Amino acid sequence: MRERCRTLLGQEDIRYVFPALSTGPPGMAGFLVVVTDRAVHVLATRTLRSDRPTSVYASHPRATRLGPILYGTGPLIELGSLVLEFDEEYAAVVNAADAEVFAPETLPPDPLPDL
Secondary structure (H helix, E strand, O other): OHHHHHHHHOOOOEEEEEEEEEOOOOOOOEEEEEEEOOEEEEEEEEOOEEEEEEEEEEEEEOOOOOOOOEEOOOEEEEEOOEEEEOOHHHHHHHHHHHHHHHOHHHOOOOOOOOO
16 A cells, blocks of 8 residues: 555655545545655545545644544544544554654654565
8 A cells, every 4th residue: 555655655655555545525525645755645545445646635744743643423523624433443544743843852762674
């Protein structure tokens, strides 16, 4: 999936990727949230294929906070004008992406730094 994202984003260093669904405008649509070293991108995906990005829907500066995570029918974040719902398993990804910029001292050391 990262390689598919790179075709749209170029040589940015991809740090985190997770799938999400919009819960408001533009209607129910699939997206990939891609956090790179430079920006937070929201990539539109194919219908019924959340692993196939088709275009860059929105881009935000890397200093954009993804959280706090809100809870409705599932975990939600507000990113620009989008409200995105994602699976609970990605809550740690959202928190890690925020911690990397806003609280780097809270991140654990990389267990495999040579990979």
